Amino acid sequence: MRPRASRLQGLVVLEGVIMEQARIALELRNPQYVEAFRRAIRQGLDEAISAAQPFLEEQQPWWYELVTGLLSVELAMEEVKTALSLMRNHRAEGREDGRLLDYHRNHWVFQTHAVLEKSIYLIKRVYRTLVKRLDPASFDERMRRTIEPLTKQRNSLADIMRNPMVHPIGGRVTAIEQERLWERYVLIGGTATDVIGGLYNGLPAKRAPWCDWHQQLTLVVLREIDVALAQAAKDATAINAPP
Helix, strand or coil, rough: CCCCCCCHHHHHHHHHHHHHHHHHHHHCCCCCHHHHHHHHHCCHHHHHHHHHHHHHCCCCCCCCCHHHHHHHHHCCCCCCCCHHHHHHHHHHHHCHHHHHHHHHHHHHHHHHHHHHHHHHHEEEEEEHHHHHHHHHCHHHHHHHHHHHHHHHHHHHHHHHHHHHHCCCCCHHHHHHHCCCCHHHHHCCCCCCCHHHHHHHHHHHHHHHHHHHHHHHHHHHHHHHHHHHHHHHHHHCCCCCCCC
């Protein structure tokens, strides 16, 4: 995997640590696969894969969970950035319908929660799989210190934004209750379509500050993830032997 300029530095460093440990483990645990692959790679990647295929272990090796976790975190980061970009583009295009803007915002909420959840999981696996061998006495405490800011951020995002969206009664519909609008809708005989339209009509006016706020929070979340990933990489760099 070649690093890109837009990638978090902590993710790049941790990726290097994990991929190196995976390579060492593969060479030690399955030398037949390594030999067959390297012997055939001169003929092409497809040929190398075919030559090494018979030597694959029946069970996935321990490091699979780490490298897959890396990919999962990076994909979630891309989703967060995509949702934020779509919100900004919506603002730039000056659309008056708030439905699409709200849709992109909801996607941002779920993906931002997801990238925090996935980052916490990956970091836990790094400590329990790699750092534990280096520091079995205190790896757990070091892990808790590393993920604490991410856990707080995840829980705050869940309480304020994500959970109301998935609860039976929550999210944008509660604005009807908070603004005491049900009386007027009941009296004028408004339909569900009328109510929904009212929920979205005010969003375009909030577009600029809304997008700016989400962008700032995205930067905060990614910065905290970057610091945590870098710390996990630092704690794992002194490890020389795979489990």
